[in-house]
Structure formats: C-alpha cells, structure tokens
Amino acid sequence: MYPRLVIDMPKLSHNIGFIKQRLEKHGINVVPVTKVFRSMPELIQLYIEHGIETISDSRMENLEQLDLPVKKLLLRLPMLSQIERVVKGSDQALVSELAVIQALDEAAVRLDKDYGLILMIDLGDLREGVLVEQLDQFLQDLPPLKRARFEGIGTNLTCYGGVLPTHENLSQLVDCHARLEQHLDYKVPIISGGNTSSLYLLDEDKVPKDINMLRIGEAIVLGHDSSLNNRLPGMHHDAFTLEAELIEVKEKPSLPWGVIGRDAFGAVPTHQDRGMMLRGILAFGKQDVVFDYLVPNQPVEFMGASSDHTIVDLKYGDYQVGDILTFTMSYAGLLQLMTSDYIEKVCRYEAR
Ligand SMILES: Cc1ncc(COP(=O)(O)O)c(C=O)c1O
Structure with missing residues (x-):
C-alpha cells in the first residue's frame, strides 16, 4: 500500500548502537527520544535489544500504548489536568512548576507509586525550566514530597531560542545540580545535558x-x-524512506492559464515559465507531509502541493503512472509522516 514509510531496521539498529557506544565512552547514558515515531513498539523493541533502559x-x-519492559520518561512538562494519567503511565517526568510537582506527589501517594522528577533549568533557550537566578527561591518554595523524588536535573537547548550548548552553560547546569543536592540533602543521580545538539561538544571534549x-x-x-x-x-541518514506513487504523468505547460485567484490554501500562486514539462502527481499531500521536508532520491523537483496531491517536475525522466518515487526527509518531515494515519509504516528487517 502506498504512500508508505519504510523503516530500515538494520540501519536504525546501527545508529542506536553507534550513539550508545559513543556516549558510553564519555560516561553518558543515552535516553532515546522516541516521540518522532510515536514510540512505535517494533522500534522500541530494537532499542531494548541494544540495552536501552529508559525511553522518552x-x-x-504514546507512552500508554507501550507495553514493553522499559522505563518511561515524559518529556513535555505534565499538564495539571492530566496528573493522575501521567503518574499511572510514566515513571519520570521533566518538571519546572511547584504546583505540578506537588500534584504529582499527591497522585503518587494516591496511586501508591514512587515517581521520579527531573528538574528543568532554562539556560537561555527560553522554553521550559527554572531560571538559574530563580533556583534558590524555587528550592525554598518546594513542598515536602512523600512519593515523588528528584532523580535528576536537566536542560533543553536549541528548541526555541536556538541557543547552543557550550561548556559554559552546561557548567551552570552542573552548578545548579550541586545546589539542588545541597538543598534536598540526598543524592540526585542524573544530570541531563540536553539533546542531539550537545553531541558536537563531545568531539571537542567540552x-x-x-x-x-x-x-x-x-x-x-x-x-x-x-x-x-x-x-x-x-x-545512516536514510533509515526512513517515504515511497509514493505517481497517479498522473503528463506533458503539460509550466504556467497555469485563465484568470488567477488563489490556490487551495488561500495563497496567490506564482509560477516560473519553464515551457512544456513532464509533470507528475504523487498520491500524498500537505495532509501527510509538507514537501519542503522531503529530499527526492530521483532527479525530480517539487512544484507544489494541495492536501492530497504533490506535483513534481519529472525532468523528462522515464516515468509511468504507477511508478514509485522515494524520498528521505528531515526530522520535521518524519514527525509529520509518522503522525499521518494515511501513511503506512513498514519495518524492513533484511539488510540492504
Ligand atoms: C525535552 C526534550 N529533550 C530532548 C529532545 C530531543 O531532541 P533531539 O531530537 O534534538 O535529540 C526533545 C525534542 O524532541 C525534547 O523536547
């Protein structure tokens, strides 16, 4: 069935092992972020086979549907309206609000369950976290906790402000960790220094x-x-491939004709005159993925898209209706494709 997203399991497996080993050499535990593929169980199983103990x-x-022996970290700050669900369906959460910490603790008591907290510190990216200069006050205001316990401190960078991790800002996190431990008077084992964007610092030993x-x-x-x-x-950069089918292949002009209004999404279209061209229509559209996030594996060029159709310049290649074109994608593209129910997901286990 097309369109489909083919997941090359040997390539993904290589990437998991590669990052795990690379981080282990520096004494760093990898907690995979699996939201991009909605924590699909077949893929989580592969992570578990590599000895991964916690996914996020x-x-x-996504966490609730996962019935596999792995610890679950909730990455987005919990909603107060979901607290009971959070404690039931996960083992740890990133936190930054006193009211949420208190509510998680109360829910953990009600559910008779221990629950882990990772306190987020905002080092300048301006998404979640307590500001460094507000940490002392925050700690003083912390309510006493019965079943929730701080298991870590963390930060997240390059998500909103595009602020890169550096030795200097990550050292601030380490300093905040010392203040947290001192205040709590117990060991807080985890210092979580960000995401993929922290990897470049490893090469520089920073x-x-x-x-x-x-x-x-x-x-x-x-x-x-x-x-x-x-x-x-x-x-591997191509563990995920989109395969999509051509539903029309015709030689047509490059310029629309008639009185021009707006396109299907309300924009006034502009077009470049390329003369006659071989145009293809692929059976996916903006409802599935925005084509800017895709990279064609064939020498074709995206022309435009509506909800269900994506139009390509086939550059007079040898194509017929029913042919399948393939694409790699950016992280944003993968997120959209995994989220569209119209895209079949296929795990391919044989090596290519
Ligand atoms: C809190 C948090 N940590 C880590 C990540 C992972 O980021 P990346 O995909 O850049 O490794 C994300 C984003 O998905 C996030 O929101």
Whole structure:
C-alpha cells in the first residue's frame, strides 16, 4: 500500500548502537527520544535489544500504548489536568512548576507509586525550566514530597531560542545540580545535558564531566544534527524512506492559464515559465507531509502541493503512472509522516 514509510531496521539498529557506544565512552547514558515515531513498539523493541533502559516521549498517548519492559520518561512538562494519567503511565517526568510537582506527589501517594522528577533549568533557550537566578527561591518554595523524588536535573537547548550548548552553560547546569543536592540533602543521580545538539561538544571534549545523560532523538533516527545542520559521520541518514506513487504523468505547460485567484490554501500562486514539462502527481499531500521536508532520491523537483496531491517536475525522466518515487526527509518531515494515519509504516528487517 502506498504512500508508505519504510523503516530500515538494520540501519536504525546501527545508529542506536553507534550513539550508545559513543556516549558510553564519555560516561553518558543515552535516553532515546522516541516521540518522532510515536514510540512505535517494533522500534522500541530494537532499542531494548541494544540495552536501552529508559525511553522518552512527549505524549502520554504514546507512552500508554507501550507495553514493553522499559522505563518511561515524559518529556513535555505534565499538564495539571492530566496528573493522575501521567503518574499511572510514566515513571519520570521533566518538571519546572511547584504546583505540578506537588500534584504529582499527591497522585503518587494516591496511586501508591514512587515517581521520579527531573528538574528543568532554562539556560537561555527560553522554553521550559527554572531560571538559574530563580533556583534558590524555587528550592525554598518546594513542598515536602512523600512519593515523588528528584532523580535528576536537566536542560533543553536549541528548541526555541536556538541557543547552543557550550561548556559554559552546561557548567551552570552542573552548578545548579550541586545546589539542588545541597538543598534536598540526598543524592540526585542524573544530570541531563540536553539533546542531539550537545553531541558536537563531545568531539571537542567540552562536555562537563558530571553530565551523565543525554536525551537523543534526531541523531539516532536520522544521523543528523539540525542545530548545526550537520550530518553525523558514521551514521545512516536514510533509515526512513517515504515511497509514493505517481497517479498522473503528463506533458503539460509550466504556467497555469485563465484568470488567477488563489490556490487551495488561500495563497496567490506564482509560477516560473519553464515551457512544456513532464509533470507528475504523487498520491500524498500537505495532509501527510509538507514537501519542503522531503529530499527526492530521483532527479525530480517539487512544484507544489494541495492536501492530497504533490506535483513534481519529472525532468523528462522515464516515468509511468504507477511508478514509485522515494524520498528521505528531515526530522520535521518524519514527525509529520509518522503522525499521518494515511501513511503506512513498514519495518524492513533484511539488510540492504
Ligand atoms: C525535552 C526534550 N529533550 C530532548 C529532545 C530531543 O531532541 P533531539 O531530537 O534534538 O535529540 C526533545 C525534542 O524532541 C525534547 O523536547
């Protein structure tokens, strides 16, 4: 069935092992971020086979459907309206709000369950986390906890502000960890120093030695670091491939004719005159993935798309209706494709 997303399991397996070993050499535990593929059980199984003990996802829906022997970290700050669900369906969460910490503790007591907290510190990226200068006050205001316990401190960078991790800002995290431990008067084992964008610091030996966990999504699935727009050497960039079918192949002009209004999405279209061309229509559209996030494996060029159709310039290649074109994708593309129910997901186990 097309369109489909083919997952090359040997390539993904290589990437998991590669990152795990690379981080282990620096005493860093990898917690894979699996939200991009909605924590699909077949893929999580592969991570488990590599000895991964904790996976992380931002959605409770994904964590709840996963019935495999692995610890679950909720990546997005819990909603107060979902607290009971969070404690039931996960083992740890990233936190930054006193009211949420208190509610998680109360729910953990009600559910008779121990629950882990990772306190997020905002080092300048301006997404989640307590500001460094507000940490002392935050700690003073912490309620006493019965079943919830701080298991770590963490930060997230390059997500909103595009702020890169550096030795300096990660050292601030280590300093905050010392303040947290001192306040709590117990050992807080995890210092989680960010995501894929922290990997470049390892090459430069600039990750503070106390950092002992990274939460890694993009590097494993795509062998890529968007924050520096780098392909990561030694890793596969094409573990995921979109296969889509041509439903029309015709020689047509490049310019529409008639009175021009707006396109299907309300934009006034502009077109370049390329003369006659071989145009193909692929059976997927903006409802599945925005084509800017795709890279064709054939010498074709995207022309435009509506909800269900994507139009390509076939460059007078040898194509017929029913032919399948293939594409690799960016992280954003993979996220959309995995989220579309119209895209079949196929795990391919034989090596290619
Ligand atoms: C809190 C948090 N940690 C880690 C990650 C993983 O980021 P990356 O895919 O860049 O490794 C994300 C994003 O998915 C995130 O939101």
